[in-house]
Amino acid sequence: MGIRRITYPSRHRLKGYYRAVTEFELPFDPVLIKMGDWERESGYRLTGELLDLPEPPTSILSMNDVMVVGVLQMAGERGVSIPGDLSVIGFDNRVFSDHLQPSITTMGLPLHEMGFQAMESLYQMINGNQVQQLKMPECRLIERLCERSEQ
Secondary structure, three states, rough: OOOOOOOHHHHHHHHHHHHHHHOOOOOOOHHHOOOOOOOHHHHHHHHHHHOOOOOOEEEEEEEOOHHHHHHHHHHHHHHHOOOOOOOOEEEEHHHHHHHHOOOEEEOOOOOHHHHHHHHHHHHHHHHOOOOOOOOOOOOEEEEOOOOOOOO
């Protein structure tokens, strides 16, 4: 198996997670950090690993909504209620994210603005101009509430 390289978005999302944990003085346990490949299967497999821990987590922050599909599938197979037993938050707000059952909260990426900035930078480079430092547009939290199951 080859060396897994951490992508630029992964690095920054992980950095943000660590900063939030530190800022709010939450316990940091590296055992709870799992590196997937952005696909459904890795969300499924890694959720199984987390649920097998002696003290499984009560929430999962997935680095994208595709992996959330695997999280939901594994939780369902294990009889883990979402959000009753496990809270799940995704990232990307993909088109299908609004249709997941149970519904999930996710971070919406400003894809239009990011694409516009990328095209503007490319245009400047093609024309031999200096490319300005890009400012990452702000993501926004897309809250989707679902009823807690009664158990």
